[in-house]
Amino acid sequence: MSVRHALLALLSEGPKYGLQLRQEFEAGTGEVWPLNVGQVYTTLQRLERDGLVESDSEADDGPQRVFRATAAGADELATWLRTPPDMSSPPRDELVIKVLVALRLPGVDVAELVQAHRRYVVELMQQYTRLKADVTDGEVPLALVVDAEVFRLDAIVRWLDTVEVRLARRAGDPAAAGAGAVEATPPPPPAARPAWRPGRIGAPR
Amino acid sequence: MSVLELRQVSKSYGTGPTEVRALDAVDLQVEAGSLVAVMGPSGSGKSTLLTIAGSLETPTSGEALVEGRVLTEMAANERARLRRRSIGYVFQDFNLLAGLTAVENVSLPLELDGTPIRAARRLAREALDELEVGPRADHFPDQLSGGERQRVAIARAVVGDRRLLLADEPTGALDSVNGEAVMRLVLAACRRGVAGVVVTHDAQLAAWADRVVFLRDGRLVDATAPRPGPESLLAPGAGS
Numbered sequence: 001m002s003v004r005h006a007l008l009a010l011l012s013e014g015p016k017y018g019l020q021l022r023q024e025f026e027a028g029t030g031e032v033w034p035l036n037v038g039q040v041y042t043t044l045q046r047l048e049r050d051g052l053v054e055s056d057s058e059a060d061d062g063p064q065r066v067f068r069a070t071a072a073g074a075d076e077l078a079t080w081l082r083t084p085p086d087m088s089s090p091p092r093d094e095l096v097i098k099v100l101v102a103l104r105l106p107g108v109d110v111a112e113l114v115q116a117h118r119r120y121v122v123e124l125m126q127q128y129t130r131l132k133a134d135v136t137d138g139e140v141p142l143a144l145v146v147d148a149e150v151f152r153l154d155a156i157v158r159w160l161d162t163v164e165v166r167l168a169r170r171a172g173d174p175a176a177a178g179a180g181a182v183e184a185t186p187p188p189p190p191a192a193r194p195a196w197r198p199g200r201i202g203a204p205r
Numbered sequence: 206m207s208v209l210e211l212r213q214v215s216k217s218y219g220t221g222p223t224e225v226r227a228l229d230a231v232d233l234q235v236e237a238g239s240l241v242a243v244m245g246p247s248g249s250g251k252s253t254l255l256t257i258a259g260s261l262e263t264p265t266s267g268e269a270l271v272e273g274r275v276l277t278e279m280a281a282n283e284r285a286r287l288r289r290r291s292i293g294y295v296f297q298d299f300n301l302l303a304g305l306t307a308v309e310n311v312s313l314p315l316e317l318d319g320t321p322i323r324a325a326r327r328l329a330r331e332a333l334d335e336l337e338v339g340p341r342a343d344h345f346p347d348q349l350s351g352g353e354r355q356r357v358a359i360a361r362a363v364v365g366d367r368r369l370l371l372a373d374e375p376t377g378a379l380d381s382v383n384g385e386a387v388m389r390l391v392l393a394a395c396r397r398g399v400a401g402v403v404v405t406h407d408a409q410l411a412a413w414a415d416r417v418v419f420l421r422d423g424r425l426v427d428a429t430a431p432r433p434g435p436e437s438l439l440a441p442g443a444g445s
Contacts, residue, residue, distance in 0.1 A: 115419060115427050122244070123429045125412035133389065133413075150409060157408040161246065 003035065003043050008069055008077045011053060015068040018044060028141055052076050095156065099163055110167055118160045125153045206273050207234040208368050208400030209258055214267035216253050216423075227253040229423040230267065237368070240392055240401035242411035245420030251404035252373060254420065258402060259292050259371050260284050272368060289318045292369045293362025293399075295391070297377035299354045301346040301361075307333060307353075308342040311361045320365070332360035336390055352383035356390065363394045370394055372403040376410050388413040 003025070010016060010024050022040045026033070044067055047053035052073035055065050069077070095117060102108045128150050135143045216228040227250045235241045245251050256262045257269050260276045269276045271291060276284060294300075301310045312329035316322055333339045336356040338349075346354055355375060362370050372391060376384030392413055395401040403414060411417045419427040 111421075115421075119419070119427050119429055122408055122411060122417050125408055126414070126417065126429060129409075129412040132385070133392065150412070154409050161406075165246070 002080070003039060004047060005077060005080045007040070007043055008047065008052060008073050008080075011067055011069040012074055012077055015066045017064070017066060021067070029145065047073065096159075111164060114160050114163050118157055121153050121156050121160070125150055125157075128153070207270075208237050208272055209233070209235040209402065210268075210270040210273075211254070211258065212268045212270070214254075214257060214264045214269055216250075216257060216262070217265045227423050228257070228264070231420075231423070231425050233418065233425065235369075235400040235402055237398050237400050238395060239416070240395040240403065240414045242414035242417045243402065243404040243420055244406065244408065244411045244417050245404075246406055249420045250423040251406075251420055253423075255371050255373055255402065255404050258369070259294060260288055286318070289314055290365065291367055292371060293364075293367040295355070295358050295362045295370065295372040295375045297374040299346070299351075299358045299378075301354060301357060303346055306343050306345055307338065307349065307357045307360075310346070310357060311364050314361065315365050318365075328364055329360070332364040333357065336360045351379050352386060355379060355383075355387050359387065359390050359394065363399060367399060370399050370401040372401070374405050374407070374410075375403060376407070381409070384410065 006025055006028070007021055010021050010028070016024070018040050019037065021044075022035055022037055025035050025040075044053060044055075048055060048067075052070055053067050054070055055067045098117075099110070099114065102110050102113050128146050132143065132146045132150070135146065211231050211233040214228055214231045214233075215226065218225045218227060229250075231250075231254060233241070233243075233254075243251055243254055253262070257264055258271075260269070260271070263277050271287060274287075276287075279287065301307075302313070305313065308326060308329045311332055312320075312322070312325040315325035315328060320328070330339065330342055333342050333356075336359055338353050338356045338360070341349055341353055341357075346357070349357065355378075359375075362372075370391065375391065376387050379387060388410060391401055391403065401414075403410065405411050417429040418425050
């Protein structure tokens with residue numbers, strides 16, 4: 001979450017005080033991201049240094065100081081809004097790593113392990129859904145934040161379902177079944193892998 | 206007393222080498238006012254569980270009880286009456302009768318059960334009002350949107366004095382916002398005292414339930430535990 005750009009967005013509506021910015025930031029993010037006052041003022045100082053924000057120079061550094069966005073700040077905000085966040089390199093996903101490790105270990109019941117993770121994620125989804133049940137039509141920012149989290153967790157459950165299907169399919173394969181216990185296929189040598197370079201695919205143009 | 210109770214319910218189709226065990230020693234209790242989701246992949250036995258709970262099929266072994274009565278010990282006509290009076294079904298494809306209006310679809314099960322037409326129509330309109338489709342009561346199914354059709358189907362499933370609501374992928378044909386609206390209504394129906402069971406492969410749908418049980422190869426292998434309320438998610442620093 002870019003606090004810097006969120007503050008620029010709030011200032012594009014008109015001049016504001018630091019404390020006011022903090023309150024509006026928290027309200028605008030469905031109060032899911034708490035922000036301390038120190039963070040607000042440090043960020044404002046940097047924005048001012050970069051010429052994106054200006055304030056009444058004669059006023060003191062206290063809470064009475066009013067900030068406003070400059071033309072350069074408005075341009076910066078417009079560019080940021082249209083720049084896709086970098087999602088080209090897969091995150092180091094701890095759950096994926098755990099399942100991959102489990103596949104290699106003898107004597108691990110992978111289906112049982114997958115179910116333990118699935119249960120945990122579904123329990124979290126139940127909590128978010130209970131939250132959503134209480135969200136009114138007027139609370140669009142909160143609803144959107146909760147939706148995003150529910151979709152993210154749902155993707156994890158679908159991935160776990162896919163793990164189970166792929167393993168079952170492999171178990172049903174006579175060649176794989178003949179090998180006995182769940183045994184990992186050794187990874188192909190580096191040369192055999194596709195020329196896939198994280199950080200390049202889908203990079204913002 | 207549970208509205209629905211399954212005791213060691215097993216169901217097999219075929220015999221000998223071709224025998225397929227769809228359900229294997231399933232225990233499940235659903236109380237009035239609560240919604241339970243049965244989550245599992247296709248072929249895990251979800252639909253069989255629902256048809257046994259709805260007395261449309263009998264278990265090979267074990268017992269299914271609705272409101273404390275063992276279904277297999279009831280006479281066929283008694284079971285049929287129980288199905289009409291106490292059990293409501295919601296399906297993915299709505300199953301509304303195309304030649305009947307929304308209100309006629311909803312009142313039909315009551316009329317079949319002997320409720321005078323005037324009283325049945327009044328109850329049906331009340332149910333449609335509660336599901337916010339009252340103004341569409343005199344429309345035919347093909348004049349309704351998918352979300353409206355499913356609301357009518359839920360009204361039909363809860364109209365009168367239904368005690369048990371059985372739903373099979375009820376949001377399958379809907380987009381996520383309409384699906385969410387349907388689940389709000391299912392949950393609201395449960396909160397008014399109905400026991401609900403929804404079977405699904407969809408975690409987003411299952412997450413509306415008070416309890417999620419996981420079905421694999423006909424066996425209930427796991428269940429979610431009650432967790433602290435959603436407020437813990439929003440505590441400062443939570444999830445960071």
